[in-house]
Amino acid sequence: MHQILSRETIGPDVCRYVVEAPEIARRRKPGQFVIVRICEGGERIPLTIADADPQAGTITLIVQTVGKSTLQMSRMGPGDLLADVAGPLGRPTHIGNFGTVVCVAGGIGAAPLFPIVQALHLAGSRIVTLLCARNADLLIMEEDLKAVSDELIVMTDDGSRGIRGLSTDGIRMLVDRGLAIDHVFAIGPPVMMKFVCKLTGELGIPTTVSLNPIMIDGTGMCGGCRVTVGDATKFACVDGPEFDGLQVDFDELIRRLGAYKDREKEALEHFRSDCRLGQ
Amino acid sequence: MDAKERLAIPPQPMPEQSPHERIGNQREVPQGYGPEAAMKEACRCVRCKRPFCTEGCPVGIDIPGFLEAVEKGDFALGIRIIKRRNVLPAVCGRVCPQEAQCQLGCTVGKFHHDPTKSVGIGKIERFLADWERATGKVEMPTKAAPTGRKIAVVGSGPAGLTVAGDMIVLGHSVTVFEALHKPGGVLVYGIPEFRLPKEIVSREAENLKALGVEFRLSTVVGRTYPMEEVLEDFDAVFIGSGAGLPKFMGVPGENLLGVFSANEYLTRANLMRAFDFPANDTPIFRGRKVITVGGGNVAMDCARTALRMGAGRSLIVYRRSETELPARIEEVHHAKEEGVEFHLLQAPLELIGDERGWVSGMKIEKMGLGEPDSSGRRRPIPIKGSEFVEETDSVLVAIGNSPNPLIPSSYPAVETNRWGGIVANEATGQTSVRGVFAGGDIVLGAATVILAMGQGRIAARAMHAYLLTGRWDDLEQAVSAQGGMQ
Ligand SMILES: Cc1cc2nc3c(=O)[nH]c(=O)nc-3n(C[C@H](O)[C@H](O)[C@H](O)COP(=O)(O)OP(=O)(O)OC[C@H]3O[C@@H](n4cnc5c(N)ncnc54)[C@H](O)[C@@H]3O)c2cc1C
Ligand SMILES: Cc1cc2nc3c(=O)[nH]c(=O)nc-3n(C[C@H](O)[C@H](O)[C@H](O)COP(=O)(O)OP(=O)(O)OC[C@H]3O[C@@H](n4cnc5c(N)ncnc54)[C@H](O)[C@@H]3O)c2cc1C
Numbered sequence: 001m002h003q004i005l006s007r008e009t010i011g012p013d014v015c016r017y018v019v020e021a022p023e024i025a026r027r028r029k030p031g032q033f034v035i036v037r038i039c040e041g042g043e044r045i046p047l048t049i050a051d052a053d054p055q056a057g058t059i060t061l062i063v064q065t066v067g068k069s070t071l072q073m074s075r076m077g078p079g080d081l082l083a084d085v086a087g088p089l090g091r092p093t094h095i096g097n098f099g100t101v102v103c104v105a106g107g108i109g110a111a112p113l114f115p116i117v118q119a120l121h122l123a124g125s126r127i128v129t130l131l132c133a134r135n136a137d138l139l140i141m142e143e144d145l146k147a148v149s150d151e152l153i154v155m156t157d158d159g160s161r162g163i164r165g166l167s168t169d170g171i172r173m174l175v176d177r178g179l180a181i182d183h184v185f186a187i188g189p190p191v192m193m194k195f196v197c198k199l200t201g202e203l204g205i206p207t208t209v210s211l212n213p214i215m216i217d218g219t220g221m222c223g224g225c226r227v228t229v230g231d232a233t234k235f236a237c238v239d240g241p242e243f244d245g246l247q248v249d250f251d252e253l254i255r256r257l258g259a260y261k262d263r264e265k266e267a268l269e270h271f272r273s274d275c276r277l278g279q
Numbered sequence: 280m281d282a283k284e285r286l287a288i289p290p291q292p293m294p295e296q297s298p299h300e301r302i303g304n305q306r307e308v309p310q311g312y313g314p315e316a317a318m319k320e321a322c323r324c325v326r327c328k329r330p331f332c333t334e335g336c337p338v339g340i341d342i343p344g345f346l347e348a349v350e351k352g353d354f355a356l357g358i359r360i361i362k363r364r365n366v367l368p369a370v371c372g373r374v375c376p377q378e379a380q381c382q383l384g385c386t387v388g389k390f391h392h393d394p395t396k397s398v399g400i401g402k403i404e405r406f407l408a409d410w411e412r413a414t415g416k417v418e419m420p421t422k423a424a425p426t427g428r429k430i431a432v433v434g435s436g437p438a439g440l441t442v443a444g445d446m447i448v449l450g451h452s453v454t455v456f457e458a459l460h461k462p463g464g465v466l467v468y469g470i471p472e473f474r475l476p477k478e479i480v481s482r483e484a485e486n487l488k489a490l491g492v493e494f495r496l497s498t499v500v501g502r503t504y505p506m507e508e509v510l511e512d513f514d515a516v517f518i519g520s521g522a523g524l525p526k527f528m529g530v531p532g533e534n535l536l537g538v539f540s541a542n543e544y545l546t547r548a549n550l551m552r553a554f555d556f557p558a559n560d561t562p563i564f565r566g567r568k569v570i571t572v573g574g575g576n577v578a579m580d581c582a583r584t585a586l587r588m589g590a591g592r593s594l595i596v597y598r599r600s601e602t603e604l605p606a607r608i609e610e611v612h613h614a615k616e617e618g619v620e621f622h623l624l625q626a627p628l629e630l631i632g633d634e635r636g637w638v639s640g641m642k643i644e645k646m647g648l649g650e651p652d653s654s655g656r657r658r659p660i661p662i663k664g665s666e667f668v669e670e671t672d673s674v675l676v677a678i679g680n681s682p683n684p685l686i687p688s689s690y691p692a693v694e695t696n697r698w699g700g701i702v703a704n705e706a707t708g709q710t711s712v713r714g715v716f717a718g719g720d721i722v723l724g725a726a727t728v729i730l731a732m733g734q735g736r737i738a739a740r741a742m743h744a745y746l747l748t749g750r751w752d753d754l755e756q757a758v759s760a761q762g763g764m765q
């Protein structure tokens with residue numbers, strides 16, 4: 001059992017939780033995630049470790065409500081217990097001084113991106129962060145990212161904050177500005193990562209992405225999280241979640257994410273109607 | 280009763296749910312002997328001077344001994360005899376491939392020229408274990424005085440549970456680390472409820488807890504807890520991390536939607552109890568026409584689970600013939616009764632997808648049988664020009680599992696073989712690292728419950744000797760010096 005110590009709403013449908021998990025806090029590295037089971041009978045859902053405090057023995061999770069489990073979690077607060085938190089899972093990000101790095105966060109992707117930016121910054125890379133979202137309301141973690149970036153550029157699809165445009169427009173803008181980009185990290189919705197990688201591929205810039213396929217065990221046992229990278233099938237939970245974005249088959253990833261759409265809707269309806277009954 | 284009378288007793292049938300009824304539920308298929316049937320079945324044993332049954336049992340249970348006790352109605356003695364050698368009789372009685380082990384060489388089966396007419400050793404073993412549980416007369420072993428030594432067990436499958444049980448009784452302090460949220464390994468995530476009720480597995484874990492074994496669930500050694508630190512904190516370690524890495528076929532289309540590894544499908548159904556969705560949150564895809572590829576127990580479990588998930592048709596595609604099916608005879612028999620269709624001597628060439636990326640068909644090639652290969656089974660040979668397409672909406676890949684790479688990859692100090700298994704001394708379970716032992720599927724590759732338990736036994740015995748003597752290079756001698764520990 002892991003206690004939730006605090007919960008704070010940081011955007012529409014996005015909450016930041018601080019959770020007691022001393023061993024994970026001590027050992028986690030940027031890029032790693034945990035598998036959370038909220039309650040008995042619950043799903044095992046993967047969530048990135050957005051931050052950790054080894055002294056306090058806590059980890060930070062940033063969660064967007066998209067379906068049954070995340071909705072249920074959004075209704076939990078300080079003092080509530082999560083049934084299981086397993087981790088840290090996945091390979092840590094390869095951190096080093098990469099020179100000039102552009103970090104692209106799309107929507108909730110800011111959460112998994114944050115610990116990476118933090119570590120790259122510490123390792124001496126020069127960092128330009130593109131914080132992108134559909135509109136101003138959906139921007140999260142701006143202050144956190146700003147503190148660890150040399151420059152932070154806010155972009156929205158509709159122009160309601162910062163520069164109007166997509167993340168790919170942001171990268172083009174930086175290139176036009178004459179910035180010599182050594183590496184790109186992009187985390188966000190698969191479609192966004194797909195188009196970023198299409199562009200960086202054309203520009204010849206090495207690009208790392210973090211993939212979010214459906215997972216169950218998170219230990220390499222089920223193969224449900226498999227993704228195609230280059231010619232090989234990889235298990236994102238143990239071989240990733242980060243991969244060379246220029247090699248990833250994003251169309252396949254996007255298709256596979258939709259596998260349980262109807263069933264997930266059913267679970268959500270069931271949960272909502274249960275709650276209504278309970279009231 | 281003389282031998283002739285004994286041989287005249289017909290095998291006692293075990294009541295079963297009818298095929299039609301059982302595919303609509305998750306309850307166990309065979310419902311177990313009552314005391315009379317068990318006693319009568321035990322009477323069929325002719326008490327051989329040389330019991331081939333005991334020789335065939337990987338843990339050497341005194342089978343004629345427990346059968347005699349059952350015949351006399353002394354069930355408490357019967358279960359005590361079994362438990363001297365086997366700590367999970369309720370499990371083994373249900374899932375051991377008896378026809379290839381204890382019942383293979385049974386004199387009674389030989390006499391009838393029919394191995395299925397051997398004494399129903401597994402059925403009686405199951406009866407005793409269930410009787411013990413039902414009467415609540417579970418005898419707890421007495422623990423030796425505390426030794427002050429601490430051991431860690433990685434993985435809570437049958438190998439790990441066996442080591443934990445043996446070592447706690449010997450007076451050591453035992454902590455079991457398990458990556459998943461429930462103990463039991465394949466017994467909880469793989470083997471379905473209708474073959475092995477999960478209640479039985481959790482009871483076994485509860486008994487170990489009552490003896491003082493500590494379980495640390497959702498703890499992944501090598502991630503949550505690096506092996507190096509485990510070695511600092513404990514006096515010895517047993518690795519029983521299993522063969523949890525699913526193999527895929529490597530044919531085009533394998534990543535289409537609707538194609539699952541057996542592990543994924545069975546984990547959703549069993550560990551996450553997706554059969555009770557949406558009361559449980561984890562969904563499972565309910566195909567209408569499901570093709571399972573493979574011919575072992577895992578494949579039978581998939582094909583039968585698919586029926587219980589509502590599939591109208593459930594097909595098994597296997598590249599060899601019926602005689603080579605590696606599954607337990609009983610599983611094949613039950614699968615057939617339930618309507619699973621066996622498409623033998625066929626191999627998938629390709630999976631075909633529809634415009635939305637879902638699997639819609641399997642291109643299959645027919646096979647003939649050639650000369651026996653290294654495994655002694657006749658090698659399947661493709662028949663040219665025999666390809667055809669079988670329509671389907673989901674495919675379950677059940678062609679085997681490889682050793683779990685988590686420990687070897689995070690702890691390269693431990694020597695592995697070229698299949699990724701951990702190298703361990705057969706007589707002691709010792710690995711290349713001092714104080715680290717290993718056994719079960721991580722050493723054997725995907726094998727059986729009882730073999731995993733047998734290896735756990737061997738390792739526990741050696742670990743005990745190691746903890747008492749500190750000898751490592753000649754541990755085997757130290758173990759034999761200790762002698763009749765068991
Ligand atoms: C390595 C990794 C790290 C992640 N980190 C975060 C994070 O830090 N914050 C965050 O909000 N989300 C994160 N996710 C996604 C998160 O796991 C899913 O949003 C969550 O599982 C959805 O559960 P649900 O029951 O609420 O929704 P569901 O009803 O199950 O699904 C809603 C939608 O979410 C997607 N989804 C469903 N299950 C999963 C799953 N197991 N993994 C990924 N996507 C899924 C599906 O596309 C589906 O359409 C991460 C995913 C992965 C693989
Ligand atoms: C579907 C299916 C059906 C089967 N049917 C039969 C049958 O009818 N009869 C039979 O005899 N055998 C059967 N088998 C085989 C049998 O189940 C296995 O041989 C046996 O379970 C192996 O036991 P084990 O203890 O070595 O490992 P497992 O049972 O595989 O347990 C290993 C455990 O270790 C955990 N683990 C792995 N890595 C770590 C880590 N780093 N840290 C912490 N924990 C870790 C895993 O999560 C798992 O729980 C079947 C197998 C399957 C998959």
Ligand code: SF4
Pocket residue numbers: 335336337338339340342365371372375377380381382400401404729
């Ligand atoms: S443990 Fe298995 S092989 Fe041994 S007697 Fe029991 S059922 Fe037979």
Ligand code: SF4
Pocket residue numbers: 323324325326327330331332333342343384385386387398400
């Ligand atoms: S081989 Fe068969 S008949 Fe002989 S002792 Fe064993 S169970 Fe009895």
Ligand code: FES
Pocket residue numbers: 214215216217218219220221222223224225226235236237238
């Ligand atoms: S989540 Fe099961 S193998 Fe990755």
